[in-house]
Amino acid sequence: MKLAIMQPYFFPYIGYWQLLNAVDVFVIFDDVNFKKKGYINRNTILINSHSKLITLELLKASQNNLINEISIGSNSKKLLKTIEMSYKKAPYFDTCFPIIEEILKQREQNLANFLAMSIKTIADYLQIKTKIIYSSKIEKNKHLKAQDKIIDVAKSLKAKYYINLINGQSLYNKHAFKQERIELSFMKTEFEKYKQFDNQFVPSLSIIDILMFNNIDETKIMLNKYTLI
8 A cells, every 4th residue: 555644735736746646545644733934824826927925824823733723814715816816817717716716715714624625625626536534533653753653654554655755855764664664755746847828937836826727637647747766
């Protein structure tokens, strides 16, 4: 069984969806500490031909709290309007925008549940069949940290393969996983250029941007554009 474990992110970039699509089970790491200035509650979209940050408002978010202990604020409608104004002339706006609207109009106030619902909604649109579960629902040793915690979860789920995004190379050691009979691989995304209005291509934006400028078949091809190291 192939496994990935990731914190939930706000409309993450294509690499996140490649990872989700590549495994059998995807664990949403909801019971770890929230990190400020990351991508848990923010991401970049194309605004006036430039990469601009959009941020989901949170209530009293602290790095002392777990992701599943934080509530979201009230700026969803404002974000939805920003996305609409930025992409209303995009070729697949009529297909994509209702999905974004469904996500941002949901009444869920818990950050982890909100993000999990958004991930599942887009995964359904992309026809990704991977099983998605919460880390907080898995029996594990809560005293372990970092790599040891990941290995413990993988063993609990009887995973034979663990895949992480390429930036995890500094965090995880292949030998440590191999000692537990788990094969560790890192996913390196191959970024595909696509037409964004008539401006110069801006890479590494939120999945929102990809869905606005590419149909479902084109996007599904992108899901397989990566190398395992």
